[in-house]
Amino acid sequence: SAVxxxxxxxxxxxxxxxxxxxxxxxxxxxxxxxYRQQPGQSLTLIATANQGSEATYESGFVIDKFPISRPxxxxxxxxxxxxxxxxxxxxxxxxxxxxxxxxxxxxTRLTVV
Amino acid sequence: xxxxxxxxxxxxxxxxxxxxxxxxxxxxxxxxxxxxRQDCRxxxxxxxxxxxxxxxxxxxxxxLNRASQYISLLIRDSKLSDSATYLxxxxxxxxxxxxxxxxxxxxxx
Numbered sequence: 702s703a704v705x706x707x708x709x710x711x712x713x714x715x716x717x718x719x720x721x722x723x724x725x726x727x728x729x730x731x732x733x734x735x736y737r738q739q740p741g742q743s744l745t746l747i748a749t750a751n752q753g754s755e756a757t758y759e760s761g762f763v764i765d766k767f768p769i770s771r772p773x774x775x776x777x778x779x780x781x782x783x784x785x786x787x788x789x790x791x792x793x794x795x796x797x798x799x800x801x802x803x804x805x806x807x808x809t810r811l812t813v814v
Numbered sequence: 815x816x817x818x819x820x821x822x823x824x825x826x827x828x829x830x831x832x833x834x835x836x837x838x839x840x841x842x843x844x845x846x847x848x849x850x851r852q853d854c855r856x857x858x859x860x861x862x863x864x865x866x867x868x869x870x871x872x873x874x875x876x877x878l879n880r881a882s883q884y885i886s887l888l889i890r891d892s893k894l895s896d897s898a899t900y901l902x903x904x905x906x907x908x909x910x911x912x913x914x915x916x917x918x919x920x921x922x923x
Contacts, residue, residue: 734911743901744858744913793857795911802848803903803911805857 703728703796707806714784714813721780722809724794729774734803735767738791747792750777784813817841820902820914828922831892835917837885837902846905847878849887851898852916858901861887892921 704727714720724733731752736744748756748769756769770778781788789812797803820837827833839847847864862869864876864885875888885902902914 736913743915746910746912749910797905797911802846802860802863803905805859808857810855 703730703804705794705796705804705806707794707809709809710807711810712812714811716785716813718784719780719782720784720811721778722792722794724777724779724796724806726775726796730796731774732797733771733777734795734797735769735777735779736793736795738793738808740790744793747779750779781811784811786813789813817906817912818902818904818914820917822915822917824918824920826920826922827892829892829894831921832888832890833892833919834889835887835900835902835919837887837914839883839885839902839904839912841904841906841912842883844883844904844906847885848903848905848911849874849876849885850901850903850913852901853898858903858913861900889919892919894921894923897921 706725708723733750735747738744746759747762748758750756750769750771752771752774768780792809794806795803818839849861850858851861852858862871862876864878866878868877873890877886897920899916899918901916903911905911
């Protein structure tokens, strides 16, 4: 199994600003993913972070709003840009290898005021 | 249509009861199947993988029916500590995972 460290664990941000969330894995992983979990909801995949290439975004999510970096096989960042209160949510990164299970970071609880 | 659908509940059961959760998935090319558990304000954690042959881990039994595109989780002899949200998760090509909305379980003393 992989251990994933995600930070910050929580933040309160002003609307119009941006927040970058970091995710560090203790081993090299092929795939990293970013999810959003809104209150009372399940996880929604934002994008797949590919090492050495641009992230692949799901319908409803765009690179300008959620730019992602994946500089190596153990690290990724997600930026929530030009935030509005609707972006208040929990953001989770996860890592997976092939068909094995995904492991999650502890999540970032974001509140936009 | 959602990739993964499951009854959100809530399920409120007494201690010692047996409870079953069901989940259906839409993509016939799905390759991997899991049940995750998510406690309040925590990240999801793997409970168990699900195989076509079915698998059991203590009080928990998971089943997969590929023909019907259906996954189940059975919890026997429920404990108070089983109270959580149970997420059905399906892995598709490209190593993407899709999550059901989760089923809320509360075990009552």
